[in-house]
Amino acid sequence: xxxxVAPVLEARQISKRFPGVVALDGVSIxxxxxxxxxxxxxxxAGKSTLIKVFTGVHRPDGGELIYNGSPVAFGTPLxxxxxxxxxxxxxxxxxxxxxxxxxxxxxREPRGRLGVIDTARMYGEAERILAGYGVVTDxxxxxxxxxxxxxxxxxxxxxxxxxARVVIMDEPTxxxxxxxxxxxxxxxxKLRDDGIAVVYVSHRLDELxxxxxxxxxxxxxxxxxxxxxxxxxxxxxxxxxxxxxxDEVRTGGLTRFSRDRRHARERDGAAPAVRAEGLxxxxxxxxxxxxxxxxxxxxxxxxxxxGRSETAKGIVGALPLDAxxxxxxxxxxxxxxxxxxxxxGVSLLPEDRKAEGIIPAxxxxxxxxxxxxxxxxxxxxxxxxxxxKVVEVFxxxxxxxxxxxxxxxxxLSGGNQQKVLLARWLAIRPKILLxxxxxxxxxxxxxxxVQALVDELxxxxxxxxxxxxxxxxxVEGADRILVLREGAVxxxxxxxxVTEDKIMASIAERGAESDG
Amino acid sequence: xxxxxxxxxxxxxLQQHGALMVLAALVVVGSVAFxxxxxxxxxxxxxxxxxxTAIIAIGMTFVIISGGIDLSVGSLFVFGGVLAAYGSQxxxxxxxxxxxxxxxxxxxxxxxxxxxxxxxxxxxTLAGLLGVRGLMLAISNEGAxxxxxxxxxxxxxxxxxxxxLTWPVYITALLAVAAMVLxxxxxxxxxxxxxxGNEPGxxxxxVPVARTKVYVYLMSGLLxxxxxxxxxxxxxxxxxxxxxxxxxxxxxxxxxxxxxLTGGAGxxxxxxxxxxxxxxxxxxxxxxxxxxxxxxxxVSGLFLALVVVAQRLLGRAQRxx
Ligand SMILES: Nc1ncnc2c1ncn2[C@@H]1O[C@H](COP(=O)(O)OP(=O)(O)OP(=O)(O)O)[C@@H](O)[C@H]1O
Ligand SMILES: [Mg+2]
Numbered sequence: 091x092x093x094x095v096a097p098v099l100e101a102r103q104i105s106k107r108f109p110g111v112v113a114l115d116g117v118s119i120x121x122x123x124x125x126x127x128x129x130x131x132x133x134x135a136g137k138s139t140l141i142k143v144f145t146g147v148h149r150p151d152g153g154e155l156i157y158n159g160s161p162v163a164f165g166t167p168l169x170x171x172x173x174x175x176x177x178x179x180x181x182x183x184x185x186x187x188x189x190x191x192x193x194x195x196x197x198r199e200p201r202g203r204l205g206v207i208d209t210a211r212m213y214g215e216a217e218r219i220l221a222g223y224g225v226v227t228d229x230x231x232x233x234x235x236x237x238x239x240x241x242x243x244x245x246x247x248x249x250x251x252x253x254a255r256v257v258i259m260d261e262p263t264x265x266x267x268x269x270x271x272x273x274x275x276x277x278x279x280k281l282r283d284d285g286i287a288v289v290y291v292s293h294r295l296d297e298l299x300x301x302x303x304x305x306x307x308x309x310x311x312x313x314x315x316x317x318x319x320x321x322x323x324x325x326x327x328x329x330x331x332x333x334x335x336x337d338e339v340r341t342g343g344l345t346r347f348s349r350d351r352r353h354a355r356e357r358d359g360a361a362p363a364v365r366a367e368g369l370x371x372x373x374x375x376x377x378x379x380x381x382x383x384x385x386x387x388x389x390x391x392x393x394x395x396x397g398r399s400e401t402a403k404g405i406v407g408a409l410p411l412d413a414x415x416x417x418x419x420x421x422x423x424x425x426x427x428x429x430x431x432x433x434x435g436v437s438l439l440p441e442d443r444k445a446e447g448i449i450p451a452x453x454x455x456x457x458x459x460x461x462x463x464x465x466x467x468x469x470x471x472x473x474x475x476x477x478x479k480v481v482e483v484f485x486x487x488x489x490x491x492x493x494x495x496x497x498x499x500x501x502l503s504g505g506n507q508q509k510v511l512l513a514r515w516l517a518i519r520p521k522i523l524l525x526x527x528x529x530x531x532x533x534x535x536x537x538x539x540v541q542a543l544v545d546e547l548x549x550x551x552x553x554x555x556x557x558x559x560x561x562x563x564x565v566e567g568a569d570r571i572l573v574l575r576e577g578a579v580x581x582x583x584x585x586x587x588v589t590e591d592k593i594m595a596s597i598a599e600r601g602a603e604s605d606g
Numbered sequence: 607x608x609x610x611x612x613x614x615x616x617x618x619x620l621q622q623h624g625a626l627m628v629l630a631a632l633v634v635v636g637s638v639a640f641x642x643x644x645x646x647x648x649x650x651x652x653x654x655x656x657x658x659t660a661i662i663a664i665g666m667t668f669v670i671i672s673g674g675i676d677l678s679v680g681s682l683f684v685f686g687g688v689l690a691a692y693g694s695q696x697x698x699x700x701x702x703x704x705x706x707x708x709x710x711x712x713x714x715x716x717x718x719x720x721x722x723x724x725x726x727x728x729x730x731t732l733a734g735l736l737g738v739r740g741l742m743l744a745i746s747n748e749g750a751x752x753x754x755x756x757x758x759x760x761x762x763x764x765x766x767x768x769x770x771l772t773w774p775v776y777i778t779a780l781l782a783v784a785a786m787v788l789x790x791x792x793x794x795x796x797x798x799x800x801x802x803g804n805e806p807g808x809x810x811x812x813v814p815v816a817r818t819k820v821y822v823y824l825m826s827g828l829l830x831x832x833x834x835x836x837x838x839x840x841x842x843x844x845x846x847x848x849x850x851x852x853x854x855x856x857x858x859x860x861x862x863x864x865x866x867l868t869g870g871a872g873x874x875x876x877x878x879x880x881x882x883x884x885x886x887x888x889x890x891x892x893x894x895x896x897x898x899x900x901x902x903x904x905v906s907g908l909f910l911a912l913v914v915v916a917q918r919l920l921g922r923a924q925r926x927x
Contacts, residue, residue, distance in 0.1 A: 147809075147810070166809070167811075167812055168812040168814060171812045172812075177810070179810050183804070183806070183807035183810045183811060184807060184811070185799065185800045185803035185804045185807060185808065185811075185870065186803060186804065187799070187803045187871050188799055188800065188803055188870075192799070196796055196797075196800055196811055196813065197793065197796075197811065197812050199793060199796065206787060206791040207790075207792060207793070207796075209790075209791070248811075
């Protein structure tokens with residue numbers, strides 16, 4: 091990795107403006123063959139914009155791109171792809187209604203006689219490719235019937251399968267479990283050994299240190315630092331991202347605040363806020379029992395497809411159940427009805443925000459206030475002042491970076507869109523809050539703030555069910571953890587047993603029996 | 607992993623083949639109820655009269671799957687017919703090429719406008735509908751001039767046939783098979799689904815979105831023109847008053863056939879079933895006798911409403927599944 095190697099792809103003094111913001115301001119970055127280059131920065135720092143400039147989605151307002159030693163300007167993502175730049179964009183960009191195989195092979199389907207697509211071969215190849223990523227599924231099923239993690243693996247397989255010289259990954263692991271992340275890393279290492287330049291964007295710092303060679307830190311559209319990653323201490327990296335002093339970060343509580351786990355306190359005698367009994371759904375859930383007491387944060391651990399999201403969906407009635415019941419405050423809830431759940435005070439922040447949550451064309455303010463409207467209005471009349479207040483508080487506390495509360499959400503960076511949705515759910519103040527991947531795509535600074543907010547809500551007596559593929563977040567956020575495997579609870583950890591190692595062990599231990 | 611394949615598959619099959627099942631059921635009911643229904647003659651007449659709608663509906667299926675709509679097809683159908691009848695005085699070749707070129711050109715222009723300027727398909731093709739109708743009125747002196755087909759070879763194209771069916775039926779069948787292959791087994795077909803299913807995503811996946819859209823509208827224009835040509839050959843004249851509201855019948859047939867009006871899903875088999883379903887309903891109503899054809903529209907309308915409701919429910923079942 092000597093610096094004398096000529097870069098494959100280079101940006102020189104790139105600028106890009108959007109109405110009201112300068113997203114990139116004279117950014118220069120060089121990608122060397124055979125390196126994994128981390129691109130980091132807070133939400134809205136300009137990472138995705140830089141990537142989209144590289145791949146012809148956005149035209150830069152200034153500066154130039156050099157590819158293989160000569161200036162280029164890609165007109166469309168297709169041009170960039172043809173030239174050998176393969177990209178996984180931040181939002182999983184596949185076609186939900188098309189089958190897994192057709193998504194994977196779109197644009198390079200195997201041809202048979204007469205140039206017609208050879209479907210048998212296409213399905214076979216798709217199965218083979220995905221098996222290489224540890225994904226075993228019926229490739230004829232529509233993509234949307236699979237979980238976000240599997241979809242992300244399909245997007246990954248698709249990008250890597252294209253013969254590329256540069257592979258760009260914008261938060262490829264946001265929906266992945268540790269095991270899938272390992273698979274991804276081995277893929278990345280192989281790419282690197284093949285002399286391909288890899289750009290890796292992630293808000294999970296551990297991952298960066300594990301797989302990246304160099305790092306470029308973006309802050310407010312400018313390069314704040316670039317250099318070898320190993321030499322850069324973790325706190326220093328955070329300080330660079332946030333633009334604060336190292337000392338300030340060290341003492342400023344941004345690092346882990348340790349919380350006292352509530353040892354099932356006040357539990358005796360009290361009824362759980364929500365209790366799910368024997369949730370069953372063919373091939374997905376096999377009799378899951380979950381209970382959350384008021385003031386408690388319960389984490390759900392497990393691998394992809396273990397049934398965590400499905401458990402949450404089952405509780406709020408978004409997944410039809412074959413058997414089982416849900417009790418809220420001791421009273422049975424009509425199953426299969428999300429309206430009944432919401433009325434009873436149970437809300438779910440869904441995993442697939444794009445399909446089930448965000449309303450892109452509405453403003454930040456409207457998106458936040460949407461679900462909380464009933465509680466912010468009296469006799470059907472909405473109080474503008476109250477809404478303004480709520481929106482202001484969340485925008486400040488979650489550090490939502492927007493030109494104004496009236497900016498359409500679709501113009502926000504990926505992480506800031508996530509924050510808006512999170513704010514919407516936190517603003518409802520239900521009795522029970524189910525959070526499925528609440529901090530996906532959210533930067534380190536805001537993550538701590540999200541934890542603090544959830545904690546505050548729990549203090550006020552809210553019951554929280556937390557699902558996260560980030561073990562660190564589970565361990566820090568939850569009082570108690572239930573480990574799921576293949577649709578059943580296989581372990582419970584509480585008190586001092588709540589550690590990453592113990593969770594991993596619990597997942598693996600049971601796994602050894604059924605999974606070779 | 608997620609979802610239960612059983613329930614999901616049932617709803618998917620219903621979505622894709624619902625029209626076919628209802629069609630089969632209606633044919634059975636009709637055969638039992640009316641002696642004169644299940645005759646070769648009646649079947650042939652349903653097939654013949656459905657074939658023109660079917661040709662247009664094939665093009666419309668592509669358009670709707672790509673997430674668009676084409677309101678101009680009714681006008682283009684008439685326009686193509688008039689041009690064909692007019693051109694037939696110069697022989698078979700002109701009678702075929704002139705209308706196809708003109709209708710293809712209109713489709714191409716609409717496609718370019720939609721794909722390159724991002725204008726809404728509804729507006730662009732509504733303009734097409736009005737503009738082409740105006741053009742047609744102009745060349746026919748407000749409908750006063752009816753061009754009669756002068757070329758007998760051309761007339762045979764619409765009236766001749768074998769085994770009791772006229773050529774347009776066979777042409778429709780060929781086109782349907784070709785369209786199925788195009789949609790399911792070529793890169794173009796896949797691009798159509800991708801554009802309709804997730805347009806921004808498709809662009810990022812390297813799908814040539816604009817080109818795909820242009821082709822889709824070009825194709826729809828060509829097929830509407832072709833249907834007009836065959837109809838002119840059948841009637842031996844280019845009648846100008848036909849085809850008003852035809853675009854709506856076609857859209858109804860496509861939607862009844864299970865193609866999602868929101869784009870991204872659907873198929874040719876369903877569309878053909880949808881067209882035949884409307885044809886059979888018409889025929890059944892004729893059997894009953896004392897009902898007017900207005901009644902047919904009421905029944906078709908009810909059907910459409912039913913299908914759209916069913917699609918929503920099925921769609922929800924699939925999402926939840
Ligand atoms: N289409 C757009 N219109 C207007 N502003 C935009 C648009 N796309 C991005 N921006 C703005 O540009 C800035 C940089 O956004 P970008 O998506 O590059 O951030 P990011 O570093 O990828 O953040 P994240 O970690 O949240 O993904 C943000 O302030 C964002 O609001
Ligand atoms: Mg981003």
